[in-house]
Amino acid sequence: MAPTSPTVPAIAVIGLGPRSIAVLERLVSHLTHLSDPPERLYLHLIDDAQHGGGRIWNIDQTHALVMNTFADGMTLFAEPGATVADPVTEGPTIYEWIRLVRGDETGIAPAKVDYFRAHPLLPQFRPVTEDFSAEELDAVLPHSYLPRALYGFYIQWVYSSVLDRLPDWVTPVAHAARAVGIRESGECDEIALSDATTLAATATVFVSGWQHQGFTEQEKWINAKLRKDPRLHWVRADNPIDQDVAGIAAGERVLVRGLGMGFFDVLALSTVERGGRFVEDAAAPGGLRYEASGDEPRFFASSRRGYPFLPQAADGQVPPPAAMPRLRKVIKALSARGGSHCIDYDTEVWPAVVRDAYATYVETLARVRPDALRRPVAEALAEIDAADINPRARFGGVEVLDRIVEESTDEPFSLVPYIEQIPRQFDSVAELTAWAAGRIAHDIAESERGQDSPVRAALWSVGSARKPTQVLGAEARYTAESRRNLFHTAVALGQFACSGPPLFRSRQLLALIEAGVVTLVGGSPVLDVDEGTWVLRSEYSASESVRGTTLVDAWVHKPDIRRLPSDPLMARLVSTGRVRPFSETRADGETLLTGSPELDPQTRLAVGVDGETDPRLHLVGIPAHSQYPDTTLAPPLPGTDSWFIQEADKAAVSALDRALRAVVAQPA
Structure with missing residues (x-):
């Protein structure tokens, strides 16, 4: 434990999974560039699970559990040009890291190679090569689905590298315990741990992840x-x-x-x-x-x-970004509109999502089977753009495709079957299962076609629309009615179509x-x-x-602070009023409470029941799903300026600022 000092600031980071490690990485990047650092700062690192991985990414778990994200699509580092405060420290993505572990530096940015060389794994952490053979690591391709344990090793290495970069005046203190209580004491938080330790922090960052909830x-x-x-x-x-x-x-x-x-x-x-x-x-x-x-x-x-x-596409390559030109145009126009509760997702956004999906279907069909179109592509797209899309009529289905596509097409496309549930026409469980088996076989075939499947391409467009539409509607910019209607439907459809299992799981x-x-x-x-x-x-x-x-x-509950969480720390924050639910407002003025805690947009500081911003307490990640996009989606994708990294940076900057404003005695 840190020695007694009456004048030492301290930051407590509660929870040490991937999002916390991103917060720490941003924090250390800022610490190393302070122009006037204090003589000492304590950094309390608190988790009763594996530090640098948490429970979900524990390196000791079976290799049979895999991710549903491509190996070439994960990083924990901010990238040049990202919406974060300077400086940016470049580090490898997980796929680049695996290649560097294998000794392959080909095509990897020199700054990332230098970072890897400069930060060998600290002795207290187990190297990945003890659990994964050279053959297993050599077999990883950009489009591979990695064992979760392997991602855990990457997180642990990033964590190790962050600790390695700490300035000499920062003292890290690891606590293999759970934070079970918190109370305000002057200019600090007193945090009680499950091992009977109490520590003091002048800034607290609580990254709770998937919390256990009270019973429904x-x-x-x-x-x-x-x-x-x-x-x-x-x-x-x-x-x-x-x-x-x-x-x-x-x-x-x-x-x-x-x-x-x-x-x-x-x-x-x-x-x-x-x-x-x-x-x-x-x-x-x-x-x-x-x-x-x-x-x-x-x-x-x-x-x-x-x-x-649905299974992920499996044609041996990472899918390219969806174009979504209609949605991007709509977002550009609506982003300039000020105020909250001002955008009707149903009528102003969803039609663009639908048109992009059907246009992508037509364009892909024209590429792989041009004889299936009854008229030139430009004319077909013009008909789609001119079609009247009623968001409340069969979820905006575009019947115009019936006039564009030949009847002989194997799979006439419609979003409706993917949004609605399976047909209510089966006389028994056995009959339904037989139908579903045939449909799964069809899904497998479409997955194997990958980018050459018009259906998969259209669904990829819908799934890709999730993030930009979530960003557009952050901070309750969608009307409460439309957020709880088609917006939730569209997000669920995108998850169903594009966040499913690797193909081999559907085959199994x-x-x-x-x-x-x-x-x-x-x-x-x-x-x-x-x-x-x-x-x-x-x-x-x-x-x-x-x-x-x-x-x-077989699911995980989204955190909901309205059901008093079984997590003792969050329950304490709710019961003492240091957090309050984020709310939305209906057109008739009725306030609708959500299950997320309300946070300050610029700092991720909690907002209390009195409407005031907390002086020290930051909340980051999954619990804020109603207020911010991307909180339940992990890990961040390279090249996307992920909100995952943006919010990590906001919390890191604010925590450092608040920690240095006040001082507190540390226990011996």
């Missing part, structure tokens, strides 16, 4: 059922690495809610991690056959949509369906209990009942 009403009902019947089991929504999937018995019937990445992780942990094998088989749907170990459970899966997230799912390990139940599931079993029904499969003794919720 349905979860309270589930808990009541669990107390009444010990035969029932429930795996609550959480990061899969923290869910007790291993406790599910072989052959047990398991009901799953959620068909996104958490679902695919649960399958991996319950099949290949239990000795099952996926074997290449050209005769099998999707090209894979599953050979069971006998230790697998049986899964009956559902979700609100009722259909699994299809093999598991064929092997009888997975059955799909349908959308909008209804949960009940009957005679010691959970019961799940969906009207999409004629409300046929499926039963199981274990219920798995």
Whole structure:
């Protein structure tokens, strides 16, 4: 622990996952360029999980859990030209870092090479080469999907390099504990840790990540059922690495809610991690056959949509940025409009998203199959631009395509099937599953076509629209009505279409369906209990009942401070009024509270119940999802001027400024 000093400023960083490491990187870049530094500054680094990775990116986890982001699409460093305060310290992306670990410097900017050479891993951290062989690292390509543990090693190296750069007058103090309480004391925060330590900070940066939440009403009902019947089991929504999937018995019937990445992780942990094998088989749907170990459970899966997230494109290259010319034009015009609650996403933004998607479909179709168009591309695009897009009529579907595209086209495109749930026309769960299997096989084929798939290209355009439209609507610039209507629909569609699993996961799912390990139940599931079993029904499969003794919720709750969080520190901040919910206003003047804490846009300082900006407390990242874009999307993409890095810089600059304004005695 730091020695006693009556005049030493101190910054506390709570949580040490990737977003915190980005904050620290920006903080150290500014520390090293202070013109008048103090004699000493303490930097308290607080997390009971792995420092430089946290829980989600723990380097000790199985390599079977992978990311859904390309290897060449991740960095934790600010880049020249980024919207951050100077200076910028250039460091390698994860793909460049892997190449540098292998000794390959070809084509990597000299500044990044120099940074890598200057900062070998500190002795207290385990090198990546102990866990990943040279062959595994050599096999990484720009479009590879990396094991999460490998990303954890990158985060840990960045963290190590940041600590290595600290000026001599900065003393880092690592705390392998959880922050459980906080109170104001004069010009500092007194932070209580789970190991009974109390420390003082003149500035605090709380980067909480995916916090555990208080129970929803349905979860309270589930808990009541669990107390009444010990035969029932429930795996609550959480990061899969923290869910007790291993406790599910072989052959047990398991009901799953959620068909996104958490679902695919649960399958991996319950099949290949239990000795099952996926074997290449050209005769099998999707090209894979599953050979069971006998230790697998049986899964009956559902979700609100009722259909699994689409696989990522897999044509051996990183998809290029979507053009989105209509959306960019609209954003440029609307960005000049002042005030909040002033943009109607439904009527002013969504039509441009739709037109760009259908135009991309036509342009790609013209490139790969020009005979499918009934008229020249320019005329087809003009018809799309002239079409009346009613946002409330079938989600803005453009029927004009019926006049542009030949009927012989294999897949007449419409956004509607991707937005709406699966057809309500199945007489049984088996019939629905058979339909879904055929559709998944189609999705796999489209994924393999990649940029040559008009459908994938159109959906990529919709997915790419998420960030610029979120940035446009930050700080409640969209009307509350439109934010809660089509904006949420569009973001969910983009996630469904472009944030799904790697292709091999969809191929594995299809093999598991064929092997009888997975059955799909349908959308909008209804949960009940009957005679010691959970019961799940969906009207999409004629409300046929499926039963199981274990219920798995395969998702992660978005943080919501209105449900008093189970995280003791955030709960304390809410109960003492140091944070308040960010609010939106309807056209009729009604205030709508969100689940996010309100933050000051320029500093990321919390706003209290009195409406005043907190003097020390900064909140960064996921909890602010209602106020800011990109908070739930990680990691930041190179070349995008990511808000992830921008907010890290804002918090770092403000924390340093506030830390140096006040001083506090540090405990011995």
